[in-house]
Amino acid sequence: MDEQWVRDISAVDYTSRVTVRNPKSIEACVKLKESTNARVCVGRAGTRYRTETLLRFLADHAAANDSVWSDVDESLVDRLGFFKIKTLVRDKQEYITRPDLGRKFSKDTIEEVKARCIVNPDIQIIAADGLSAFAIDANLEDTYSIISDRVRAKGYKMGTPIFVKYGRVATMDAISEALNAKVTVLLVGERPGLVTNESMSAYMAYDSSTVKPESQRTVISNIYNDGTPTVEAGAQIAYLIELMMKEKKSGIDLKL
Amino acid sequence: MADKILSVGIDIGTTTTQVIFSEFTVQNTASAFLVPKVQIVGKDIIYRSEIHFTPLVSREMIDLTKLKELIGKEYVRARIHKEDISTGAIIITGETARKENAEKVLNALSEFAGDFVVATAGADLEAVLAGFGSGAAAVSRAAFRKVINFDIGGGTTNASVFSEGELVDSFALDIGGRLIRFNKQGKVAYISDKIGKIIDVLKLNLQVGERPEFEDLNVLCMKFARIILKIASNEKLTREEEGLFIQHKNKNLKAETFMFSGGVAEFIYSNDTIATLADTAKFGDIGPLFGYSIRRIFKQSGDQLLEPKEKIRATVVGAGTHSIKLSGSTILFEEDILPIKNIPIVKVFNGGSEDIDFMDQSIREKISLYTDEDVAIAFRGPKSPRYLQIKKMAESIVSVFEDRANPIIIVVENDFAKALGQTIQDRVGNTKKVICIDNIKVDTGDYIDIGKPIENTVPVVIKTLIFKN
Numbered sequence: 234m235d236e237q238w239v240r241d242i243s244a245v246d247y248t249s250r251v252t253v254r255n256p257k258s259i260e261a262c263v264k265l266k267e268s269t270n271a272r273v274c275v276g277r278a279g280t281r282y283r284t285e286t287l288l289r290f291l292a293d294h295a296a297a298n299d300s301v302w303s304d305v306d307e308s309l310v311d312r313l314g315f316f317k318i319k320t321l322v323r324d325k326q327e328y329i330t331r332p333d334l335g336r337k338f339s340k341d342t343i344e345e346v347k348a349r350c351i352v353n354p355d356i357q358i359i360a361a362d363g364l365s366a367f368a369i370d371a372n373l374e375d376t377y378s379i380i381s382d383r384v385r386a387k388g389y390k391m392g393t394p395i396f397v398k399y400g401r402v403a404t405m406d407a408i409s410e411a412l413n414a415k416v417t418v419l420l421v422g423e424r425p426g427l428v429t430n431e432s433m434s435a436y437m438a439y440d441s442s443t444v445k446p447e448s449q450r451t452v453i454s455n456i457y458n459d460g461t462p463t464v465e466a467g468a469q470i471a472y473l474i475e476l477m478m479k480e481k482k483s484g485i486d487l488k489l
Numbered sequence: 490m491a492d493k494i495l496s497v498g499i500d501i502g503t504t505t506t507q508v509i510f511s512e513f514t515v516q517n518t519a520s521a522f523l524v525p526k527v528q529i530v531g532k533d534i535i536y537r538s539e540i541h542f543t544p545l546v547s548r549e550m551i552d553l554t555k556l557k558e559l560i561g562k563e564y565v566r567a568r569i570h571k572e573d574i575s576t577g578a579i580i581i582t583g584e585t586a587r588k589e590n591a592e593k594v595l596n597a598l599s600e601f602a603g604d605f606v607v608a609t610a611g612a613d614l615e616a617v618l619a620g621f622g623s624g625a626a627a628v629s630r631a632a633f634r635k636v637i638n639f640d641i642g643g644g645t646t647n648a649s650v651f652s653e654g655e656l657v658d659s660f661a662l663d664i665g666g667r668l669i670r671f672n673k674q675g676k677v678a679y680i681s682d683k684i685g686k687i688i689d690v691l692k693l694n695l696q697v698g699e700r701p702e703f704e705d706l707n708v709l710c711m712k713f714a715r716i717i718l719k720i721a722s723n724e725k726l727t728r729e730e731e732g733l734f735i736q737h738k739n740k741n742l743k744a745e746t747f748m749f750s751g752g753v754a755e756f757i758y759s760n761d762t763i764a765t766l767a768d769t770a771k772f773g774d775i776g777p778l779f780g781y782s783i784r785r786i787f788k789q790s791g792d793q794l795l796e797p798k799e800k801i802r803a804t805v806v807g808a809g810t811h812s813i814k815l816s817g818s819t820i821l822f823e824e825d826i827l828p829i830k831n832i833p834i835v836k837v838f839n840g841g842s843e844d845i846d847f848m849d850q851s852i853r854e855k856i857s858l859y860t861d862e863d864v865a866i867a868f869r870g871p872k873s874p875r876y877l878q879i880k881k882m883a884e885s886i887v888s889v890f891e892d893r894a895n896p897i898i899i900v901v902e903n904d905f906a907k908a909l910g911q912t913i914q915d916r917v918g919n920t921k922k923v924i925c926i927d928n929i930k931v932d933t934g935d936y937i938d939i940g941k942p943i944e945n946t947v948p949v950v951i952k953t954l955i956f957k958n
Binding site: 258260261378379382383386434452454461463464465469489 | 652653821873905907912915
């Protein structure tokens with residue numbers, strides 16, 4: 234090989250690439266591919282994948298792994314003015330094996346949050362790495378910016394944005410209780426799949442609380458470039474925030 | 490959680506007038522963890538009217554009083570009140586659209602048939618609706634084939650070509666079953682001027698007031714049928730054949746499957762043999778013979794004809810069920826100014842790349858034609874735009890509207906209308922009404938109607954042609 238580097242096979246856009254040999258209708262294959270993220274129209278070798286398909290499958294799997302084991306770009310959360318805290322988890326290994334620790338904070342952390350963040354906010358925004366650091370890197374800035382612009386324009390009191398390292402969804406309940414927030418929004422990296430490792434979810438709750446069931450939360454998932462566009466998801470979250478402030482409820486109690 | 494809405498379709502054609510009522514089921518089809526995706530999930534036709542002759546006062550005038558009475562009776566028979574109708578279309582088609590009082594008729598009926606019913610006309614639109622009503626669009630999607638549907642009515646033939654469910658071409662021809670009519674004695678009562686040239690070229694002896702020879706009619710109908718076959722199989726037409734196109738020619742796309750609808754189609758798919766003048770003239774026109782000719786020509790060529798779901802009712806079914814579209818489900822609107830009707834589209838950027846940096850300039854150029862009229866600004870917009878791009882677009886739009894008193898109405902194709910709408914709204918505050926919708930594709934020259942919201946989306950009707958004053 235002349236090139237010094239091996240080509241990144243995951244850089245090829247496969248969403249419209251038909252690799253089946255001699256298709257009866259290439260247009261029909263392209264249409265089928267447009268309608269799904271599944272690996273259709275890839276052809277086969279006997280009963281197995283062809284080499285190209287298998288390599289891509291392995292590459293996508295590796296990319297998913299990378300996003301779990303990577304850390305969020307801290308310069309990004311600093312630039313956006315997030316206050317950074319950590320759960321009881323000490324490292325990624327523990328984060329994966331001990332979900333319970335990823336939901337809790339030390340007493341000191343909670344005291345620090347109470348001392349340094351705005352208390353009694355209308356809206357508290359939290360970001361957590363969750364299972365994909367890349368999801369936060371890719372989506373946080375636009376989603377957070379459009380939500381906070383809209384919410385401020387509507388005259389609501391915004392809390393200090395908080396970034397939680399090694400954080401799981403339930404951290405929003407503890408923070409909400411500590412700061413006595415009305416609506417709490419948690420933006421968190423989703424467990425990556427083979428289609429994307431940049432998908433983010435937004436969990437929202439009115440009067441979010443550690444004693445309430447999971448059904449208190451309203452969720453928007455699949456926020457990424459080819460899913461729900463980042464800014465449009467942000468706009469929808471802002472709309473739901475207004476609705477929750479008006480109705481004073483969330484989750485299954487909130488009729489959309 | 491499903492909403493039901495009632496839709497009406499009224500088709501006033503060259504020969505016949507028909508009414509149908511259908512019920513749409515509208516539902517959010519996305520899971521609870523996703524942003525909503527509201528769609529029309531079911532369309533059921535609940536009433537089909539009789540097929541009435543279109544009442545005329547003279548050759549140039551539609552009889553509005555009789556027409557109103559006829560449609561009113563169908564509402565009574567269907568037990569439907571016009572207040573219950575939330576969408577639909579009244580279309581005036583074929584040669585009738587060219588009658589002197591066509592516009593007046595549409596406006597009069599528009600009032601009559603419910604709050605959000607659109608009055609519309611145009612040969613291309615008629616072709617599209619017939620293609621949806623006949624099932625051609627659905628077949629092209631299900632079978633991954635290019636399908637052409639010819640809707641042959643009394644005055645015109647309206648053709649539409651579909652590929653994978655999408656319209657790829659539509660056009661119309663001055664060919665129809667009622668271009669020659671007979672009186673009760675079997676003498677020619679009327680010959681349309683549109684076919685005079687063809688009759689001359691074929692040297693046929695057809696004259697008003699005379700009893701025609703069957704063979705002359707047969708030659709003419711076979712000629713029409715051959716023109717249809719030539720278009721269907723993408724063969725070159727002669728100059729006088731091309732003269733039969735209305736407004737514009739076809740795009741010469743080759744279809745793999747052929748379908749016919751309209752009144753004449755009833756004779757294409759039947760087994761009747763039309764061999765005498767008496768057989769031909771049983772409905773007072775050449776329709777039966779023309780249908781028989783098409784059947785013979787396509788049998789000779791060996792092309793299979795696919796039978797449509799609807800024949801004579803294809804256009805009215807299309808009008809009643811396919812004239813409406815739902816916008817995307819994350820959009821922004823202020824309900825108190827809806828519905829809005831007949832808003833001209835100002836398409837920013839003429840195709841090609843859309844450079845947001847030059848957006849305000851582009852809008853200003855296009856909007857200058859409309860001094861104080863409401864307009865809708867339309868563009869494709871980036872797929873998954875960044876927030877910076879949203880702010881830039883919002884600022885361009887707001888700056889253009891600073892010295893206009895009109896509401897800001899934006900129609901985009903890609904999914905970002907709520908983000909853009911909110912950003913615009915936050916900048917104009919309460920000084921202006923804002924409507925920003927997505928998932929809608931329009932072109933310059935189109936007009937748009939936006940209805941009252943259904944489950945957070947709005948029903949939209951795009952009209953490619955309305956009568957110019």
